[in-house]
Amino acid sequence: MKIVTLAENTSVSEAFKNEHGLSLYIESETHKLLFDVGASGLFVENAEKMGIDLSQVGTLVISHGHYDHGGGLKNFMEINDKASIYINARAFENHYSNRVNGEKAYIGLDQELRGNPRLVFLQDDCVLDDALCIFSNVQGTRYQPSGNQDLLMEKEEIEVCDDFCHEQNLIIREKDQVVLLIGCAHHGIVNILDHMASNYDLDPNHVIGGFHLYNRSRKISENHQTIEAIGKELLKIQASYHTCHCTGVEPYHRLKAMMGDRIDYLATGSVIKI
Numbered sequence: 001m002k003i004v005t006l007a008e009n010t011s012v013s014e015a016f017k018n019e020h021g022l023s024l025y026i027e028s029e030t031h032k033l034l035f036d037v038g039a040s041g042l043f044v045e046n047a048e049k050m051g052i053d054l055s056q057v058g059t060l061v062i063s064h065g066h067y068d069h070g071g072g073l074k075n076f077m078e079i080n081d082k083a084s085i086y087i088n089a090r091a092f093e094n095h096y097s098n099r100v101n102g103e104k105a106y107i108g109l110d111q112e113l114r115g116n117p118r119l120v121f122l123q124d125d126c127v128l129d130d131a132l133c134i135f136s137n138v139q140g141t142r143y144q145p146s147g148n149q150d151l152l153m154e155k156e157e158i159e160v161c162d163d164f165c166h167e168q169n170l171i172i173r174e175k176d177q178v179v180l181l182i183g184c185a186h187h188g189i190v191n192i193l194d195h196m197a198s199n200y201d202l203d204p205n206h207v208i209g210g211f212h213l214y215n216r217s218r219k220i221s222e223n224h225q226t227i228e229a230i231g232k233e234l235l236k237i238q239a240s241y242h243t244c245h246c247t248g249v250e251p252y253h254r255l256k257a258m259m260g261d262r263i264d265y266l267a268t269g270s271v272i273k274i
């Protein structure tokens with residue numbers, strides 16, 4: 001299985017522009033799929049540079065209703081007319097982020113796309129086929145990202161703390177490989193792994209995505225003790241971790257110091273084979 005980072009906060013080289021966002025292209029024996037589309041059309045530009053034909057993608061999964069994961073949806077639909085696009089039914093609700101100056105910024109999706117007939121809205125877990133399964137409704141409360149406190153949703157015209165019911169994760173299975181893809185892990189990476197183990201009786205071989213250990217609004221990382229506690233939990237599972245985006249570079253280095261070759265960083269332009 002090949003995994004290509006089309007958009008992320010950093011780049012492997014100056015050949016690729018980057019942005020605050022996430023977009024991963026995955027090619028397995030049976031699927032060409034996209035997990036998130038970044039904040040803009042940048043993922044399309046980078047795919048072209050890497051010789052990836054996004055018109056051939058058959059499945060797009062949007063991890064949650066934040067612009068940095070679904071901002072490129074319109075761009076994707078312009079170049080691909082066949083993919084099934086799976087998104088949570090609540091992803092188009094209004095989402096906001098507190099800013100340090102006391103203002104709130106809209107960080108939701110483009111409301112123009114809300115009723116688009118190409119979107120498949122999911123409310124619950126969904127087995128797409130033998131290889132792909134989407135799950136949501138993660139319940140645990142261990143090591144939830146402190147950055148969540150600055151993220152809001154609109155409920156009955158009032159802004160309240162986001163419950164992240166719009167967040168979904170993807171399991172890809174190929175032969176004996178089990179790969180877990182997550183967007184921002186707003187439910188907490190440890191809770192997502194616990195949920196997968198208890199509901200699917202599965203531990204992944206590879207975990208790919210953002211772990212949300214950096215609060216972008218306040219420009220602060222999770223404290224050292226929390227990062228180390230999370231690292232210890234991650235090491236309990238025999239998986240390789242490929243992280244990026246909202247993990248933050250400093251928390252990543254802290255995890256790397258603990259986890260060694262069990263973890264690496266996926267920057268825009270990186271290609272890994274697993």
Ligand SMILES: [Fe+2]
Nearest residue numbers: 066068184246
């Ligand atoms: Fe994000």
Ligand SMILES: [Fe+2]
Nearest residue numbers: 064066184186
């Ligand atoms: Fe997010």
